[in-house]
Amino acid sequence: MTEGASSRPWYAISAFADEIHPDIQIQMDVLSDCKVRFVTLRTAFQKNVMDLEEFQWKKLKNEFYNRKFRFSCLGSPIGKVPIGDPFEKEQERFRKTLAAAGFFECRTIRIFSFYLPEKADPGTYREEIVKRMKWFAEQAKTSGLYLLLENESGLYGDAPERCRDLIEAVASPHLVSAFDFANFVRDGFDTLKAWEILKKHVKEFHVKDHSRAENKVVPAGRGDGRVPEILKDAKSFGFRGYITLEPHLKAAGQFQGYSGPEMFAAAAEALQSILAGIG
Secondary structure (H helix, E strand, C coil), rough: CCHHHHCCCCEEEEEEECCCCCHHHHHHHHHHHHHCCCCEEECCCEEEHHHCHHHHHHHHHHHHHHCCCEHHHHHHCCCCCCCCCCCHHHHHHHHHHHHHHCCCCCCCCEECCCCCCCCHHHHHHHHHHHHHHHHHHHHHHHCCEEEEEECCCCEEHHHHHHHHHHHHCCCCEEEEEEHHHHHHHCEEEEEEEEHHHCCCEEEEEEEEEEEECCCCCECCCCCCCCCHHHHHHHHCCCCCCCEEECCCEEEEECCCCCHHHHHHHHHHHHHHHHHHHHC
């Protein structure tokens, strides 16, 4: 058969490797066992990648490259700050993020949409957040990179309608959506409805599931995220991109989650079983 678009996989699995273990070698061992070859960078050496020294960047890249891993995305914390903080500080962090993405040869950067004051009307802050997102997108365009806007609790973009509104208001191909199943469930949204609202903008999935009955994060397909149905529809809709493991099975913090080697492997098996069923 001639090799062509129809014979290429419609997805590649990536993972937040820091979910596995702080030790990079253990991360790579587990990823290899799980047959995952792409990594989303978030933390290393007990720090966010943005806060590392250049020699640590070099060590990190060399370790992963020597074992044939590549980086799919930079899991930055950009935009995960209060909207009332000076934007200049976030601009400075974003410039370093762009430099890091270039160094690690990542084409995409995960970003967020700013924390709002408690009980605030989101509409009050829309204009300012759109302005900031336009600035991010323009900088990304200049660097030839793409931004993944992730839905997250407490941020302007916790609701699917506001995620869509931001992306369409910015109107740049350099700002797209990262769809997080568990975050929508935890915030009380129907993920199938959220998918219909955002599907034309989604370029990456962040896979963790959430059970309302147990009130905890669970492996894909065992909660209320409707992961199998949405991924099946995504394939039919023409999705082509990364499906990224972010299991959070042991701990879910504000800036990082953790699963451990065994639970990460279970999460990978659950996702791969779903994808095998889809074909």
